[in-house]
Amino acid sequence: MGTVFNILAGERCLDLVNTLDNRPVPEKKLELLPDYASFAMWAEQAGIISRQKRQRLCEVALADPARATNVLSWVIELRESLYRIFDRIVGEQQPPKSDLDLVAHFLAQSYRAVRFRSTHGVYQLDWQDGEQLESPLWPIVRSASSLLTSPDLKLVRKCSVETCRWLFVDRSKNHSRRWCDMKICGNRTKARKYYSRTKLDAGEGARATQQ
Numbered sequence: 001m002g003t004v005f006n007i008l009a010g011e012r013c014l015d016l017v018n019t020l021d022n023r024p025v026p027e028k029k030l031e032l033l034p035d036y037a038s039f040a041m042w043a044e045q046a047g048i049i050s051r052q053k054r055q056r057l058c059e060v061a062l063a064d065p066a067r068a069t070n071v072l073s074w075v076i077e078l079r080e081s082l083y084r085i086f087d088r089i090v091g092e093q094q095p096p097k098s099d100l101d102l103v104a105h106f107l108a109q110s111y112r113a114v115r116f117r118s119t120h121g122v123y124q125l126d127w128q129d130g131e132q133l134e135s136p137l138w139p140i141v142r143s144a145s146s147l148l149t150s151p152d153l154k155l156v157r158k159c160s161v162e163t164c165r166w167l168f169v170d171r172s173k174n175h176s177r178r179w180c181d182m183k184i185c186g187n188r189t190k191a192r193k194y195y196s197r198t199k200l201d202a203g204e205g206a207r208a209t210q211q
């Protein structure tokens with residue numbers, strides 16, 4: 001039931017960026033988060049919230065649709081800032097200060113919701129508490145802040161298929177990952193390469209006979 005999202009970026013903040021599909025082709029742009037329920041479904045599949053929490057959040061959203069619309073607009077605002085930040089970084093350009101400030105603003109907000117959770121006497125920070133519609137935002141913001149301040153920032157890549165350009169962290173052994181997903185974009189590229197190679201072979205063959 002519902003949309004099955006491709007969670008493959010290796011960081012939640014980049015998976016969020018990838019919820020606007022077909023970015024490079026304006027007429028084909030596809031919004032994968034048209035409403036709060038879709039966002040909650042994405043958050044569950046991204047491992048941010050449990051199924052129970054998603055169901056509870058969706059009930060809260062139904063009871064307060066204006067608030068849900070508001071929270072969704074923050075999600076989209078954050079996503080577009082994250083896109084501009086990481087897209088510039090991949091292109092070795094300076095990200096816009098206003099976008100970095102927005103992420104910092106959300107990060108500060110997230111700390112207002114933080115709690116301590118202890119498991120067998122080991123304490124951790126926890127953002128999962130409560131039924132606030134914005135609560136799935138906090139793990140995304142933390143993912144953005146830790147990626148921005150980590151050496152892995154250098155491993156952020158764009159899918160090499162021009163019409164895709166999904167973002168991901170290349171943590172493959174040789175840092176040779178080229179596609180968001182081998183099955184989707186990898187195979188598409190291989191099929192095209194195969195096609196142009198067979199055409200080339202035919203051409204070379206023809207040239208050979210002319211000589």
Ligand SMILES: [Zn+2]
Pocket residue numbers: 159160161164165166179180181185
């Ligand atoms: Zn791709």
